[in-house]
């Protein structure tokens with residue numbers, strides 16, 4: 001925002017820099033999306049002619065359907081589990097004994113910063129031992145390790161600003177401990193819960209590295225994209241990427257929009 | 270039959286004692302105030318009664334039942350929090366009806382009772398507003414209605430007027446007291462404001478460092494503080510160390526740095542050093558024509574402070590004693606017409622001097 005003290009030159013430089021960053025971030029995606037509408041059988045930019053043929057191709061392909069189905073199913077299982085476990089962890093970190101709280105917090109969100117290759121390798125070893133690799137029983141917990149930290153952060157932030165006396169008020173009015181959380185706390189921290197759920201969904205849906213270690217025959221959408229790319233570069237990959245992008249961007253938009261709406265109505269302070 | 274009984278309650282946080290063997294009984298629709306400086310343990314005491322803090326030792330009884338080990342939801346107490354703690358995602362009616370919903374009352378009964386209690390606090394027209402759309406005083410009344418709807422055996426209020434401006438605070442004082450009286454509900458009220466405590470309470474507990482320093486009616490606490498701490502906390506400005514020189518059957522003569530006063534305070538012991546308190550409103554100004562008798566002392570007006578209905582006069586006596594006198598600001602009052610630097614004779618009646 002411009003104010004009396006910001007020099008006009010500085011402001012312009014900032015504007016130019018911002019545009020550059022945005023271009024840098026958006027351009028590759030934009031090119032990909034444009035390419036996906038090609039009517040030719042090869043990728044080129046700009047495409048000589050436009051059409052929906054690769055979208056039709058992708059939507060009618062059994063391989064793409066199966067892998068997208070698996071990814072969706074996985075994300076749909078991971079999201080509620082992640083939300084439940086992450087929320088409980090956030091409560092524990094918020095309400096538990098203060099000694100060692102920071103260390104515990106750091107430990108629990110560490111999967112966000114640990115190299116996913118290392119995580120994947122570790123999980124793969126365990127899955128092999130337990131003889132569960134290439135099954136949902138391995139995929140779901142594997143995804144949870146990287147989605148739960150996001151729930152801990154979003155729900156934890158909401159809990160931080162939550163005034164615990166509201167829970168006490170509910171209890172003095174006859175609500176059980178659980179009732180006070182259910183009727184009062186959870187509705188109030190809902191923006192944090194929604195954010196955590198959307199993060200979990202997107203991350204699970206997009207996850208590649210760890211799933212790559214665990215999968216033998218199963219194909220999630222990112223795995224299918226990867227193996228298609230290894231084999232040949234066809235415009236169908238651009239169409240799939242664009243579709244994935246649309247889903248992710250759509251959910252992110254909900255996230256941003258909800259955050260704003262909730263903020264305005266004063267539910268989160 | 271008592272509504273609340275606190276029996277030698279102690280609360281320790283580590284090695285720090287927040288509440289130290291406190292005893293208190295509230296019953297029969299009484300309005301009792303816990304008064305004391307910040308950190309003296311008022312909130313901790315109230316929260317022990319509410320069930321949010323477990324006493325380290327001692328018992329809490331509500332309606333003659335030992336509730337020490339019971340959680341808040343089993344205690345039937347109406348708790349009004351300092352920040353009201355209204356549920357921001359529920360409208361006024363749902364906030365107020367929450368307690369009935371938790372008790373699984375029928376919807377029709379809930380609606381009826383909510384409407385009744387809202388009209389009692391004069392908020393019937395705002396039942397579908399959200400808390401964020403209410404003024405401070407309205408939020409306060411919602412919090413009160415919400416606490417009262419469960420028909421608690423005792424109402425607990427923790428500095429409920431802290432967030433209101435002065436005028437609204439004075440108004441809410443009267444309103445709360447009227448409501449409390451009409452419902453006949455025993456009330457434990459926390460404040461650090463002496464005026465609030467004096468104007469509202471049947472009894473006041475002055476707390477200091479977790480202990481009850483004095484327990485009594487507002488007039489007892491104000492007029493006969495039992496310690497220097499209570500006197501100072503109640504806003505008395507003339508407190509001195511003195512020596513009791515002589516005790517007779519009508520009273521005692523004391524000396525403040527060599528200046529003699531006479532008191533009829535019964536607690537005087539000859540030869541002992543005690544604390545004397547002289548109430549500012551009892552100091553009289555002798556008319557200039559009047560002879561300086563035994564009971565008058567010479568003083569110089571060191572300062573005048575105009576307070577509207579009263580005038581506060583700072584007097585400088587011999588031996589470096591400084592005394593504050595308060596005079597009603599009327600045409601006839603001598604004190605209100607003084608000027609700084611003027612020499613005056615003041616009369617300090619024996620009953621104005623109290624030994625602590």
Ligand SMILES: Nc1ncnc2c1ncn2[C@@H]1O[C@H](COP(=O)(O)OP(=O)(O)OP(=O)(O)O)[C@@H](O)[C@H]1O
Nearest residue numbers: 282286287305306307308309310311312313314461
């Ligand atoms: N959870 C806690 N852990 C440690 N010490 C505490 C805790 N709660 C309160 N105390 C301490 O106990 C003492 C009494 O606190 P309390 O809140 O009862 O004071 P208060 O009389 O209500 O003061 P105020 O007028 O400032 O609200 C304070 O010194 C406070 O620091």
Ligand SMILES: [Mg+2]
Nearest residue numbers: 311312313427
């Ligand atoms: Mg307090």
